[in-house]
Amino acid sequence: MPNASRFQTSRRHSRHILGLCTALTLAGLVTPSIARDTIPTQEVRVDVEVLASGLDHPWGVEVLPDGALIVTERSGALRLVRDGSVSRPVDGLPRIAARGQGGLLDVALARDFASSRTLYISYSTDGPNGLGTAIARARLSEDGSALSDVEEIFSMNRFTRVGRHFGSRIAVAEDGTLYFSIGDRGDADRAQDLGDHAGSVLRINPDGSAPEDNPFVDGGGAPEIWSAGHRNPQGMDFDPDTGVLYAVEHGARGGDEVNRPQPGLNYGWPVISYGRHYSGGEIGIGTAAEGYEQPIHYWDPSIAPGGMAVYRGEMFPEWDGDLLVAALKYQLLVRLDLDAETREVIGEERMLKGDYGRIRDVIVAPDGAVLMLTDADNGMVLRMSRTPDAID
Numbered sequence: 031m032p033n034a035s036r037f038q039t040s041r042r043h044s045r046h047i048l049g050l051c052t053a054l055t056l057a058g059l060v061t062p063s064i065a066r067d068t069i070p071t072q073e074v075r076v077d078v079e080v081l082a083s084g085l086d087h088p089w090g091v092e093v094l095p096d097g098a099l100i101v102t103e104r105s106g107a108l109r110l111v112r113d114g115s116v117s118r119p120v121d122g123l124p125r126i127a128a129r130g131q132g133g134l135l136d137v138a139l140a141r142d143f144a145s146s147r148t149l150y151i152s153y154s155t156d157g158p159n160g161l162g163t164a165i166a167r168a169r170l171s172e173d174g175s176a177l178s179d180v181e182e183i184f185s186m187n188r189f190t191r192v193g194r195h196f197g198s199r200i201a202v203a204e205d206g207t208l209y210f211s212i213g214d215r216g217d218a219d220r221a222q223d224l225g226d227h228a229g230s231v232l233r234i235n236p237d238g239s240a241p242e243d244n245p246f247v248d249g250g251g252a253p254e255i256w257s258a259g260h261r262n263p264q265g266m267d268f269d270p271d272t273g274v275l276y277a278v279e280h281g282a283r284g285g286d287e288v289n290r291p292q293p294g295l296n297y298g299w300p301v302i303s304y305g306r307h308y309s310g311g312e313i314g315i316g317t318a319a320e321g322y323e324q325p326i327h328y329w330d331p332s333i334a335p336g337g338m339a340v341y342r343g344e345m346f347p348e349w350d351g352d353l354l355v356a357a358l359k360y361q362l363l364v365r366l367d368l369d370a371e372t373r374e375v376i377g378e379e380r381m382l383k384g385d386y387g388r389i390r391d392v393i394v395a396p397d398g399a400v401l402m403l404t405d406a407d408n409g410m411v412l413r414m415s416r417t418p419d420a421i422d
Contacts, residue, residue, distance in 0.1 A: 122177030130193020183238030213262030224251030245294030265338030284330030334359035337391035343398025
């Protein structure tokens, strides 16, 4: 085991280098690989490298077929990170209302992106009655400089003036349908109204229509709703091996949850919760009630979860099938150890606590490395890889 003081020295050195380079990362200037820390975890040592910085509250990231990264900034810009260089904003975005917790949120690639160049973005937009969450489909130019054929394929059915709890993470299923989340928009009771898109996980076809096998397509609720009773899910991912969908959502004062959203089921908010109101008062009728699903895991106190990913990759076989959850409040990455057979949570590891700031998103790269975004006005793209000389 390496000496702990060596890790501390390495981190101080990395922070110094990062400070010197920050000014060079703005306005599309080159951002070299400027920091690498070696950090012990429970099962393996990892290297954490800063791939880019100078991003304005980056929110979502995907890896393009050529290895470049496409990153959203909540303030309303879409950028590419390639070989350490941060691009100028991609042209052609739809109208985005970057107010409160809203702005340009997630980005996801169509299953056939390599041939179609089609991607999807989620964002907050404005209308006559206020703000709401929307989904657009577009094509990315071959050089990555612009979007074309931009079409808003979904807009939530009730806008309000409230500037919080927009959701909104996107997960593309194997059949090409889009699953995405919308928070309760700061009005908890909306999550129990099946005619209201707020407080739900939703599912649509690539053209924005509701799939014929959605649970409420024949009545009883909005046809796009997949599951209800969610407070503010900002992380969602499919297990590529099993096809199971996982989602993580913000609770109130405690009560952050991991769920497996199933069609037509209700996950309880605000009737049941493991959290409390920020005033300290009780929420709903308790932690369980008939007709409402239980989370597979919850946190109290809250960790303020962001994005999440199911780990399936060759680089960290020790983590196979585990859930990685970005956390804002304690500035860390959580690994939830899932039993290989039951898929129940049997352990939790907290990594990188306080080392890099608020972690907003996490994904698994094609090579098995873990990519993360930090939520700051000088936000970073981080890459976590296996230390070459790691001793198991």
